[in-house]
Structure formats: C-alpha cells, structure tokens
Amino acid sequence: MQVVKITKNEAGQRLDKLLAKYLNLAGKSFIYKMLRKKNITLNGKKCDGSEKLSEGDEVKLFLSDETIEKFSEVKIQKVRKRKLDVVYEDDDIILINKPSGMLSQKAKETDESLVEYLIQYLLDGGKLTKEDMRQFKPSVCNRLDRNTSGIVIAGKSLPGLQLMSEAIKERTIGKYYLCIVKGSVAGPKEIDGYLKKNEKTNQVTVLKANELCREDKDALPIRTQYRPLCSDGRHTLLEVKLITGRSHQIRAHLASIGHPIAGDYKYGDPAVNREARDKYAVQSQMLHAWRLVMPKELREPLAGLGGREFTAKPPEEFMRMTAGMPGYERFIS
Numbered sequence: 001m002q003v004v005k006i007t008k009n010e011a012g013q014r015l016d017k018l019l020a021k022y023l024n025l026a027g028k029s030f031i032y033k034m035l036r037k038k039n040i041t042l043n044g045k046k047c048d049g050s051e052k053l054s055e056g057d058e059v060k061l062f063l064s065d066e067t068i069e070k071f072s073e074v075k076i077q078k079v080r081k082r083k084l085d086v087v088y089e090d091d092d093i094i095l096i097n098k099p100s101g102m103l104s105q106k107a108k109e110t111d112e113s114l115v116e117y118l119i120q121y122l123l124d125g126g127k128l129t130k131e132d133m134r135q136f137k138p139s140v141c142n143r144l145d146r147n148t149s150g151i152v153i154a155g156k157s158l159p160g161l162q163l164m165s166e167a168i169k170e171r172t173i174g175k176y177y178l179c180i181v182k183g184s185v186a187g188p189k190e191i192d193g194y195l196k197k198n199e200k201t202n203q204v205t206v207l208k209a210n211e212l213c214r215e216d217k218d219a220l221p222i223r224t225q226y227r228p229l230c231s232d233g234r235h236t237l238l239e240v241k242l243i244t245g246r247s248h249q250i251r252a253h254l255a256s257i258g259h260p261i262a263g264d265y266k267y268g269d270p271a272v273n274r275e276a277r278d279k280y281a282v283q284s285q286m287l288h289a290w291r292l293v294m295p296k297e298l299r300e301p302l303a304g305l306g307g308r309e310f311t312a313k314p315p316e317e318f319m320r321m322t323a324g325m326p327g328y329e330r331f332i333s
Contacts, residue, residue, distance in 0.1 A: 002068055006057040008301070009136040009158045015042055015059065016049030022134050026071035039063060074133050076123070079116045087151060087312050092160030092301050093141075094118070095292065097312035098152045100284035104143035115139055118154055127156070141165045145248070147263075150177070150289025151312045163302050167295055168245075174293030177240045177250060178229075178314055178331065180286035180321050181259040182272045185236040188227030191253060194219040195246045203266060204248045206256040222246050224253045230325040235262060235272075237322050237331060239290070250287060262286045262321065280320040288314045 004010075010018055019031050019040065034040045035049050039062045042051055053059075061068060085097035096114065098104065103113035118138055122128035128138065141153040141164040153168070155161020167173045194207045196219040207219060223243035228236050236259070240250050248267070254260060255267040262268065262276040264285040276282035289312065296307045314332055322328040 002061045002063070002065070004059040004061070004135070006053045006055055006059065007135075008055050009132070011053055011055040011057075012158065012162075013053055014049065015047055015051045015053055018053060018059070018135060019049065021136075023068070023071040025073055030071070034061075034063070072134065074130050076119065076130060076133070077112070077116050079112045079120050081120075082117050084117060084121050085312070087310050089156075092155065092157040093164055093305075094154050094156055095310055095312075096152050096154060098144055098149060098289075100147050100149040100315060103146050104140050104152055114152060114154075122156065142168050144289055145285075145287075147284040148287045148289065149284075149312075149315050151292050151310065152289070153292070157301075159301055163299060167298070171243075171245070172295040174291075175242050175245070175289065176291035176293070177242070178288045178290040178318065179238050179240060179250065179254070180235050180262045180318065181238055181254055182234075182262065182269050183236065183259055184231050184233050185226070185228045185238060185259055187238075188225065190223065190225045190243070191257060192221065192223045193253065193256065195222045195249060195252065196220075197247060204246070204252045206252050220244075220246055222249050222253060224249060226254070229331050230322065230327045232324045232326075235321060235325075237318075237325060237328065239331075251285065263317075276321065280317065282317045282321065284315075284317070286318060286321060288312070288318065290314065 004022065016031065023031060032049060035047060038046050041047060041060045043058055087095040087097050098114055103111055105115055106113045119128065122138060136158050138154060138156050139161060141155055141161060144150060144152060153164050155164060194212060195204050196207060196216055197204045207216060212219060221244065225241040225243060226238045229239055230237050242249065251261055251264050251267045260268040260272065262272050263282045265273060292310045294305045294308045298306045318332050322332050
C-alpha cells in the first residue's frame, strides 16, 4: 500500500486526473476498476474519481509496490549544467531571463529546453524531488521564440502555474519588449492589422483591413503599441507593448511598416542584418522581453505580487548596438 498526501500542488484537481499522472503507464480502465473495487480510496472512503481534491486529503493505493512501479514512471531528462538568470523566485513561480538560442519548450523529444534546465535547477537546489514529479511537473506559462531573449514565467507549483497561465490568457499581465529596428522612428504609436500564418513555412503575413479577401478568413486581428526610447538616426531602440499576442507579431508588424528588427533573418532587411553582424557581432534578432507588470489583483498564493514590476537585463548585443544612442543607459544597463 502507498499513501499520497495531497499538497497545494495537487489540490484543486479531480482525483482521476491525479491518478492518471501518478499511474501514468496505466490505462483509464485499470484506474477506474481499482476505484470500483476500493483498491484506491480517498480519505478512507470509496470514490469514483470525480472528487475534487483539497490540501490535506489522503489517497490510499491498496496495490503492491511492484504494481505501482509497473504503472508509474518518472522521466527526468539529463541535461548539461547551465546557470539560469533568475529574475525573481518564490515558492510558486519563477521568472527567468531566457537567453537567445534556447527553446522555451521542446519541439521534439531529444531537445533541451528551458523546462528541462528549470527542472534540473530545482532538483539540484533541493526545491523539487523525483517523487514530487509523480503529481506535478514544473513548466513555463508563456513562450518566447528561440531567438528572442527575456522574461519567461514558470510555475513551480500548480496554483502558480494556473494563476499565471490564466493571467496571460486574459491579458492582464503587461508585457513590454525592447527591440532595435531599422531607421528613425517617430512615435509613440499604436498600429493594427491582420495576421495570416502559413503553417508550412511557419511565417506570417500582416495585412491591412482593406487588403483582406475571401482567402484571408483565417487572418487574426493584431494590435501593437510602441514608443521610441533613443536613436542614432540609423537605428532606433523601441519599447513595444503587445495588446494582442500572436505568433511573430512584433517582428512581422514592425517589418510591415518599414522598421524591421535588426538580426531578424525571417522578416528583416538583409543589409541591416549584415551591418548588425559585421559591425556589432549580433548573432540573433534584437528582440528582448524586457519588462513584466503583474495584474493589480491576484489571488492567493500570489496576492503579494499584485502590481509588482520586473525587468530583465538585455543581452550584451543590445549594449553594443545602442552605445551610440543618446540616453541609452537608462534602458540598457
């Protein structure tokens, strides 16, 4: 027999959902059969799996250790040691300044992504155990493109993951980016349009309302705010706020108005990219998730973060490209 004591990481979910994670190699029919036969009980009573779990509940599995081992597997991918740039951390969430070139999540099974580095960081620090991962696996709440750097939010607990994911979905978190674009930009300004994605090429096209036709029925409305922070005439450092959050929105939207991001080889200007590479040793697109403003009201256990603001230092490439722009030190430091 094994006893699973419900912590805040498991509370709030249905019992059958928990059992599907704990006995992740067992089929649903086996789990429900064990429930019917009272081989699995909740707080000493018969249950059917639909019960909502509360912190402090006890789930007893009247199964042999061999059976539990047969139907339970915890996979921990070994990754090379890598120091994470942690912007903020508490018991429920962690904000990480992701470097350019790192995936936020796996694209294929053999990938190493921020999720795997996060799990290794928590295991090494004694903040997570292999046993904990039977019931809950820490994960990211938002994603950045591989070649975009900046703040990624991850949940260390189920409530943290759920609350942050909910705030992102409802767009109550203020997300501000820094980018270096071609030319001198007058502003601030809010621009809108429609974004159409080609799934085969993973590339998007930005259209104006008067350019839409019958074939563009899948195009999604986009809205982007920006304000110039400093400029040397050839390039401008912008702060961009996403009103909508679509795939490649900032990169494609700015390119569509003649201000592509330096180092962006999908939507950018080849001449600007060559100069950025040769003169400033730029290796990736100059787009950085810089600043995060939490909603004013957050439920427990994150209530103390309401209204707080966090920033992540941009990569050294930003420093090199903005060094000739008057006043750059206020933003790149």
